[in-house]
Amino acid sequence: MSVKAVWPHGSMALLTQLEADSISHSSQGELYDLYRNCSLAVLNSGNLTDNSKELLENFQNFEIDVIRTERGLKIELINPPKSSMVDGEIIKSLQRHLYSVLRDIVQIHASRSELLKLVGDKKLEKLEKETNRDLITNVIFHILRNAGALVPNVKPNIAVCWGGHSIPDDEYEYAYKVGYALGLREIDICTGCGPGIMEAPMKGAIFGHVVQNAGACRCIGLTEPSIIAAEPPNSMVSELIIMPDIEKRLEAFVRMGHALIVFPGGPGTAEELLYILGIKLCRENRHNPIPLILTGNEKSRPYFEALDNFLRKCFGDEISRNYRIIINDPDAVAEEVKNGLENALDHRTLIHDSYCYNWSLYVPDDLQHPFEVTHENMAALNLHHDQEPQLLAAALRRAFSGIVTGNVKEHGIRLVEKQGPFTLHGDQDIIESMDKLMRDFIAQGRILLSNREYKPCYVFEADPT
Numbered sequence: 001m002s003v004k005a006v007w008p009h010g011s012m013a014l015l016t017q018l019e020a021d022s023i024s025h026s027s028q029g030e031l032y033d034l035y036r037n038c039s040l041a042v043l044n045s046g047n048l049t050d051n052s053k054e055l056l057e058n059f060q061n062f063e064i065d066v067i068r069t070e071r072g073l074k075i076e077l078i079n080p081p082k083s084s085m086v087d088g089e090i091i092k093s094l095q096r097h098l099y100s101v102l103r104d105i106v107q108i109h110a111s112r113s114e115l116l117k118l119v120g121d122k123k124l125e126k127l128e129k130e131t132n133r134d135l136i137t138n139v140i141f142h143i144l145r146n147a148g149a150l151v152p153n154v155k156p157n158i159a160v161c162w163g164g165h166s167i168p169d170d171e172y173e174y175a176y177k178v179g180y181a182l183g184l185r186e187i188d189i190c191t192g193c194g195p196g197i198m199e200a201p202m203k204g205a206i207f208g209h210v211v212q213n214a215g216a217c218r219c220i221g222l223t224e225p226s227i228i229a230a231e232p233p234n235s236m237v238s239e240l241i242i243m244p245d246i247e248k249r250l251e252a253f254v255r256m257g258h259a260l261i262v263f264p265g266g267p268g269t270a271e272e273l274l275y276i277l278g279i280k281l282c283r284e285n286r287h288n289p290i291p292l293i294l295t296g297n298e299k300s301r302p303y304f305e306a307l308d309n310f311l312r313k314c315f316g317d318e319i320s321r322n323y324r325i326i327i328n329d330p331d332a333v334a335e336e337v338k339n340g341l342e343n344a345l346d347h348r349t350l351i352h353d354s355y356c357y358n359w360s361l362y363v364p365d366d367l368q369h370p371f372e373v374t375h376e377n378m379a380a381l382n383l384h385h386d387q388e389p390q391l392l393a394a395a396l397r398r399a400f401s402g403i404v405t406g407n408v409k410e411h412g413i414r415l416v417e418k419q420g421p422f423t424l425h426g427d428q429d430i431i432e433s434m435d436k437l438m439r440d441f442i443a444q445g446r447i448l449l450s451n452r453e454y455k456p457c458y459v460f461e462a463d464p465t
Contacts, residue, residue: 004080045233059081093235149241157186158189161261164266176204186214190219192231220239259337271404288358373401423461
């Protein structure tokens, strides 16, 4: 048995007894499993995986404990992955990420405990199902502020990069070049923190900052408990933040970021794209500049053509006004982002909105409330044209979120193993478009890292005409 100790620093070196007990293995704390699994994912950083169930099964003998000593708090790691150590010591960047896990897991619990004291158990249950928009937005702000991610008095400067964790080398190289072009313009990067597209722009931007003698590039990684094991933090991440769920993670991206870049990916990238389109389609946001760029190298052109065709089939040709597709031109992407940052600066200065957090952005309820992926909820999604376009975008976002859950998340994989694939119903043209897009993803190798043959976790059924 291998046992390693890590000493947290700063405010996380001190926890209340209740906080420490809630995540302690020896005390059988209520948050222990969540804390243990997120910590294991961090220690697995740099190892390519796409299946959280397999990761957890491969390290069943890993444990983590929190011990209070006369010097403060000590984290004890039992049988950590060998890849997390050099000469018998935990890699320092991973130690820093372990502090982030500790901070965010404790904070999620603390926020809920405070609400519980204020409103009571039954009211809290109702509140969590029908939470008002402002409360969720403030909770997200509180988490980001506590993590030190919101920096005041700095002009808009963060480009959010979305894309797949499973990409070929040439697409990685292109994303690196885009990141380098952004770094030369001293633009910081925020991604989902995993491998592939989430790593490449960060690496390029770091080098671009170095060339410009611009100081350290901020490489912000936003994740959440159900996905972190399938997408462990890459080695470029300098600021790791764990949000409570996928919806708050997505809202954090668009509140904190100033421009959005979509690289090639799979169902998860489609989910992210549909999320921001659901926001851009709201008339409340028609004057709120949200630059959205879809980009890749020449070989990825078929990917964007498939995605563009899918969106036009579901929403009509006018949907293309909400994004710009740029193929094989990193400098054009960086220039578009820079122009977008200048527009964001002018807009927020005019309306006196914060540079570091987009309070004025309207996020509809269907994009804020957590979606519980079950067979019943997936079958009940409204995938029909007879509704406002932002509502269709939200329903499609949930559909792809369910597919991601069935593909890579531990509880989703077990759900599909037990009950079979999810069934999605809707208008024939929407269902056919989804089916074609997923077939394109599969043919292009956009789903899953491993070499095993992909077995869909879904079935599409068009409504009778």
